[in-house]
Amino acid sequence: MAWNQVPAAAKNIAFKYNGSVAKYLRYVSWQYLWGGREYGLQFHDTYFEPAPEVTEALRRLNLKEPWLFDARKQRLSTAHTLAVHGEKLPKASWTQWDQESWYLKPYLDEIEAEKKQRVESSGILPGYELKSEAH
């Protein structure tokens, strides 16, 4: 069953809720409640970029795995061109479940852990939030 199988591209991604129900809901949401598949996108391509956590995660992705960042940029560029022309990919080219890699998850997890530890220890804002406050 597709929903019970971990996507091949997301082998090392750990979710907080990973039971059968959670996996089923995740699959169904990804298939039917998200519109990125028909443009060839990954789910994390359409994550809300202006959020400080996501901005920082993307910055770290660019520093550590720049090839993933470049691939993301290419996918977004083709998807944008398609959307501008009012087109979608043919169904055979849509993103499949086993191609989905939740590539920002490790970075987001680390940022959440840092936030939690920061609250527990000093409460000092991280550099990236300080900079955005200054502007």
Added chain:
Amino acid sequence: MLSRLSVRAQSSAAAAAPNTLASAFDLRSSRLTSGLSVSSVDLNQPIAHLAIAFRAGSRHQSATEAGFAHRLRNALGGDSRRAKGLTMLWQAGAIGANVHATADRENIILSMSFPRSQASLGASLLSELAQPSLEAWELEDSLDTIKSDVAHLSTYERVSQLLHEAAFRNGPLGQSPLCGPHNTGSVNYRKLQDYAASRLVASECAVVGVNVDHGELQSFFAERAFIQENKNRKEQASSSYHGHGESRREGCSTGVAVAVAGEGPSLGGDAKRLAAGAVAATIAQKVLSSSSVFYQPYSDSGLLGFYVESVADGTTAAKIKDSINKFKTLETSVDESAVQGAKAATKVAILTKADKGAELASSLASSVLSPSRDLHSPSDVAALVDSLSVNDVKEVARLAGARLSLGALGSIRHVPYLDEC
């Protein structure tokens, strides 16, 4: 900032006497199976000082790793694999400690001072801080500090680097402990991780505690591998003193700064020569009253010389020539009375430094990592200074004045060449 090497030199001399334990100074040392050295001395003071030192200074950089020791030092205090850096520093602050990272040409030292009762927490924090993960985003954050360090270099440090280039040429000791002014951009984080993985290991590490219990410290580091081990042990590349060279750089300044040095005793050589070097430096300071004398022993070589800053006018060249000639003929100034006075002053300096626990921890840590691998109490070294003869000091002074090197910055046309003196 980088510690003044001339200040460290006195205590390096202090730490290289023959291997006798003085009962007045309860100094204990042991080596674990992983190669980690654990040493401690208990002065019965309420504040404990802990220092973790690695052989990760600029002399251990390869040709492609220029500036890595500087970057590593500035990255210390960041996240490790298991804990966040901010949390660790905050917890250190909660026990009243500030964490200091020092880097010189041979070692990188992390040190902390805290109340005696917090020894276990302090040790666990410091050992975790000593294993940074060096992720790409942390290095980005510390880039500004690199630029700031390079911009705030003092003239002495600039001239000292020129002198080392003249003295040691392309050898390991000629490498600058800081990034060069044109190399302050970002560096590949994986290369820095490789450098840290090869240098911040147990076999290249010494842990020194002042006012901590030796047994507790030893069992703490023995039970778990806080500092990772590395099976491949790289031999330290030797750096020999070449001398007879000059490194002069024109600077936009109305003054001139000059450092002249000759070969001094090394930490790996005879301990008596090291003590004699300290005494000779004290004598030289009296002779060259307008300059400041520095004495820097390294593991396989050393420098003994003087540094002078002056305005550049008609008399500068003659004054500098005079100072160089006085240094060349230092041996003639070494007589019985000068040696007696210098011995007393040197002993006071050594024993005063031993009173300050934080400095004692750092200096003992760097002396444990020196090739002599013997840990000596300051009272041993003071006794060694007492046992010196005039000829010992004359010998060191003669060698220092024999083959000179020069580094100059500023209006260098006022600085005579060495073969003109």
